[in-house]
Amino acid sequence: MHKRKPNGDARKRLLEAARRAMKNAYAPYSKFKVGAALLTTTGKLFVGCNVENASYGMTNCAERAAIFSAVAQLGPKMEIRAIAVVNNHNAPCSPCGACRQVIYEFGPKAVVYFLGSSGPKELPVTDLLPEGFRLK
Ligand SMILES: [Zn+2]
Incomplete structure (x- = not known):
């Protein structure tokens, strides 16, 4: 059985990985660089950064970049245990x-x-998204 919540070391490791990924962000328009790092229930780490586009609507967030990379590597059964997000303005985000x-x-x-x-x-995603949408 996996633990629901990672320990303090895991949190620190996630935040550090998110900060490293943030440095690779492509944010020439907003200058708001974001990094994310996720830990899967099997203990694997994935990172992402925001990638903007001249056609603003095509911009992709750091969190989704990390999640899609994890799915690409591990397949559709990949499950997130924790995810951290940071930005280069140290702004609430x-x-x-x-x-x-x-x-x-x-x-x-x-x-x-x-x-x-x-x-x-540090909040469960269900606190951020009550009544999240599910097809099943
Ligand atoms: Zn987003």
Whole structure:
């Protein structure tokens, strides 16, 4: 059985990995670089960064980049245990609505680490996305 919540070391490792990935972000328009790192229930780590586009609507978030990479590597049964998101302005920044739904799809029990308006936060994705959409 896997633990629902990673320990403090895992959280630190995730935040560090997210910061490293953030440095690779492609954000020439907003200058708002974001990095994400996720830990799967099998202990694997994946990272992502935001990738903007001159056609703004095609911009992709760091969280989804990390999740899609994990699915590409591990397959559709990949499950997220925890995901961390950081940005280069040290600004409060929780995952956007679209990413919350995608985190929920692959990790209904996932814990999300982010900077809230009053400091670092750690919340189950279901607190960020009550009544998440599911087809099954
Ligand atoms: Zn997003």
